[in-house]
Amino acid sequence: MNANDRAAIVGVGMTEFSKSSGRSVEQLALEAAQLACADAGITPTEIDGIVPFPLGPSAEDMMAGLGLPDVRFTAVSHMGGASSVSSLGLAALAVQEGYADCVLVFIARNGSSGARIADRVSSLPGQRFRKNLEHPFGFSTPAQWYSMWAQRHMQLYGTTREQLGAVALTMRENAQRNPHAQMYGKTLTMEQYLAGRPIAEPYLLFDCCIETDGAGAVLVTSAERARDLRQTAVSIAAVTEGHADSPDDIANRRDFFNVGLTKAAPRAFEAAGLKPSDMDLAMIYDCFTFEVIQQLEEAGFCARGEGGAFVQDGSIAAGGSLPVNPHGGLLSEGHIAGMNHIIEAVVQLRGGAGDRQVADAHAAAVTGWGDMGDGSLAILTA
Amino acid sequence: MAEASEAGSGGVAARPLPDLDDPILQGFWEHTAKHELVVQQCESCGAIVWPPRPGCPTCLSSSMTWMKVAGTGSLFSWTVIHHAALPYFTSKTPYTVGIIELPGVPVRMIGDVRVAEGTELSVGMPMTVGFETVADCTLPYWEPSDAGR
Numbered sequence: 143m144n145a146n147d148r149a150a151i152v153g154v155g156m157t158e159f160s161k162s163s164g165r166s167v168e169q170l171a172l173e174a175a176q177l178a179c180a181d182a183g184i185t186p187t188e189i190d191g192i193v194p195f196p197l198g199p200s201a202e203d204m205m206a207g208l209g210l211p212d213v214r215f216t217a218v219s220h221m222g223g224a225s226s227v228s229s230l231g232l233a234a235l236a237v238q239e240g241y242a243d244c245v246l247v248f249i250a251r252n253g254s255s256g257a258r259i260a261d262r263v264s265s266l267p268g269q270r271f272r273k274n275l276e277h278p279f280g281f282s283t284p285a286q287w288y289s290m291w292a293q294r295h296m297q298l299y300g301t302t303r304e305q306l307g308a309v310a311l312t313m314r315e316n317a318q319r320n321p322h323a324q325m326y327g328k329t330l331t332m333e334q335y336l337a338g339r340p341i342a343e344p345y346l347l348f349d350c351c352i353e354t355d356g357a358g359a360v361l362v363t364s365a366e367r368a369r370d371l372r373q374t375a376v377s378i379a380a381v382t383e384g385h386a387d388s389p390d391d392i393a394n395r396r397d398f399f400n401v402g403l404t405k406a407a408p409r410a411f412e413a414a415g416l417k418p419s420d421m422d423l424a425m426i427y428d429c430f431t432f433e434v435i436q437q438l439e440e441a442g443f444c445a446r447g448e449g450g451a452f453v454q455d456g457s458i459a460a461g462g463s464l465p466v467n468p469h470g471g472l473l474s475e476g477h478i479a480g481m482n483h484i485i486e487a488v489v490q491l492r493g494g495a496g497d498r499q500v501a502d503a504h505a506a507a508v509t510g511w512g513d514m515g516d517g518s519l520a521i522l523t524a
Numbered sequence: 525m526a527e528a529s530e531a532g533s534g535g536v537a538a539r540p541l542p543d544l545d546d547p548i549l550q551g552f553w554e555h556t557a558k559h560e561l562v563v564q565q566c567e568s569c570g571a572i573v574w575p576p577r578p579g580c581p582t583c584l585s586s587s588m589t590w591m592k593v594a595g596t597g598s599l600f601s602w603t604v605i606h607h608a609a610l611p612y613f614t615s616k617t618p619y620t621v622g623i624i625e626l627p628g629v630p631v632r633m634i635g636d637v638r639v640a641e642g643t644e645l646s647v648g649m650p651m652t653v654g655f656e657t658v659a660d661c662t663l664p665y666w667e668p669s670d671a672g673r
Binding site for chain 1: 600602605635
């Protein structure tokens, strides 16, 4: 999916993030959509395309709730958490080809007060052998599946707990500059990180992202339309997706660390005519700390096995050579499946991030991660 | 999904158990009942397939059979689970789940790994399969090959 600068993000909106929103996901979605419209300076009735997240409120919920007169394009990406980024590709495709002029991409969840991850994953692929060959052994959640990668990486490459901790601490530190973050005002030291209760070793409490009640929405139009709107247009230079071999089983991958991003990233950089080193910042889907290391390696920001050192030497911190998740990520801002990573990238590229602003931010890579390592990559420029 | 209470559990959450009537996996459980560990094999091209699937991903044949393996392997990776999501396992924590690589076939199995407390696990550690009967099915488990049995 390659937009070649013919599509742009023109509006973004997010509700507050909390442990308990006190309202329905439909209501959260409507609020985020309206915030995105206000940000773009358009009325909601201009929306004529909708790409909802695969779980949560539907396109019809938005048509009904916003009183949309004529939605002529809807599509859904089914890639778990990677869907937020891959949805940008569907929206870009629609506006490029004239299927719609203004596409709403959104997610809303009560992920803290409602269905938590252990319930959400029952819709994931490979259910036959999940239920028959994994659940009888008590193996059933992403923390448990992904910890296998972290363990082997530590054994093979010497990646350390402190390096995983460096990811957690960087995210938490970034969140202290983000009043919207659930972890704003809540610092984390390495001692506290190491003392976190074990979840699925090597994952401890602070290796795992938080759960959030909240919603986020973005609006995509053609580049031409974007020029007439109030915000600096953020161009969708490329969006790609990729799936690991095999997509529904991690254990039997011959190249154990390869994931969807391993295929999606080179395609995205080639389509955009850019390299990893051209990125001014990277938004990495940080469901767990190790997955940041893994995605940095697989996307080509550092070599396989060197991600531990890369995240520990200051490169990914504010002011480093590749700032990662200035907003605090899923680990410390909140978890709305990476829609917040897209939104932060847009804010950064517009130059509107205040004390979180990455200097000279003109190109951002945004990863998506879902299921057993499906991947997507968007390259946004301004 | 068939469920049954483990003997002596007195009404606590049931262990999730395999569906013995699942058409693709049925043969696997028929073999474990005889304490045999098998992997799926394509009758047309001989490719080994794991986890078992409706047909062969290599040649697309739907004629699949089972091939016995030795029941030994090496530890490829593992996790020690302290926070269980499935209710039955809440009282079993901490417990270990591993990926065991079988020699001679490109198969890695997810399995219940049983180690004595204090045993340090390492990549490549030799493992041997054991079998236990729970209700009407027989489940494999793995332990270090040098554990006295």
